[in-house]
Amino acid sequence: MNNTSQPLPDSLQSVKIIRVSTAGLFQHIILKGQLKYLSAYYDIVALSAPDKELDIVGQREGVRTIGVPMEREIAPFQDIAALFRLWRVFRREKPLIIHASTPKGSLLAMIAGYFARVPVRLLTPTGYRFVGLSGMKRKIVIALEKLTCRFATDICPESNGVIKTIKEYNITARPVQLIGKGSVNGVDTFFYNKETLDQGKLADIRGSVGYDPANRYLLFVGRVVKDKGISELLRAFSQLGENIRLIVLGPVEMSDPVQPDVLEILKTDPRIIHIDWTDEVRYYMAIADMLIHPSYREGLPNVLLQAGSMECPVVCSDINGNSDIVTDHETGILFRPRDEKELLEKVQWALEHPGEMKEYAQNLRNKVTADYDQQVVQEALKSKYAELAGRISKGSKG
DSSP: OOOSSSOOSGGGGEEEEEEEOOOOOOIIIITTTTTHTTTSSSSEEEEEEEHHHHHHHHHHHHEEEEEOOOOOOOOHHHHHHHHHHHHHHHOOOOHSSSEEEOOOOHHHHHHHHHTTOEEEEEEEEEEEEEGGOOOOHHHHHHHHHHHHHHHHHHOOOOSSHHHHHHTTTTTOOOOOOSSOOOOSSSBOOTTTGGGGSOHHHHHHHHHHOOOOSSSSSEEESBBGGGGTHHOOOHHHHTTTTTTHHHHHHHHBBBBOOOOOOHHHHHHOOTEEEESSSOOOHHHHHHOOOOEEOSSSOSSSOOHHHHHHHHOOEEEEEEEETHHHHHHTOOOOOEOOOHHHHHHHHHHHHHHHHHHOOOOOOHHHHHHHHHHTHHHHHHHHHHHHHHHHHHHHHHHHHH
């Protein structure tokens, strides 16, 4: 579905781009710094449900914001109201490009953008929830993802892994391509760099976990839910030696709960340090011997980009998204998802081969710096916007 009747404005600076997400949190956390960078070249507007995170985005990034109430889950009456509100916003604002990533925001924005005659409706899927679903809910979510693609003019997934999922589930038969090497916003390789850490704060973090150089430290970063593979990790960890410690950074959530015996391990094993929330992930990566990322599904996981930038060795599940970043025995170690036995074997191997793991970590740092540095990713997106604007200009002249 294409509708490219609106001509290109006189300069790129006057090209209006509305960045859409369901809630402000995505733009606050994931897109940090991106809108500010792009606003030097385009007229950037941030749109999401009205919340405090959207307010923070507007102030920090120096861009105009628009709040449109949207629900994250399926809510027919609220969704219809949101669709109408978005249509009115797009008709009033007349953007050349709308760009969306989060599932509900993308669906509503692509449909509303089509009927509002927005020339470019750019969709960047970051992973698919249906991979972890089953039954009728899975079928409904797949159908909605297909509908979202149908109303987009351009589909640029976050990673090759997402492209594989699109093809595997026949989400769309239309051409899809990465922007640059992929990633929504890359990683700040200066910030996530062990050479730029505050040594006093690093010492404080070590003290807070009772750091002992005689021990080995594994790190898990993410929500404590079944989908993240934490069950296999905790069960495997319980079989490791007494000098092994596990730092778990992330809250326990009941939306996808782990089994009671797994929670029992988390609560009672004295070798586990559980921290609900921290803004200092990079310091924990600096003290960890390795990051374990056993997730069942991913788009392009930021935690692996951050670990790579920090030269923290990685052991992760061999799934789409993870394997975009980690190559087995080159930039890290891969194991079959949901396979507790293989996870245990690979962690034991990594503990026994610290020299090789350090080499893989350096290789990963080089890859992340070359392909996923935030400046590289943002420059690629800036160029993509210019390409799309130029296409509309040529179309209007033709």
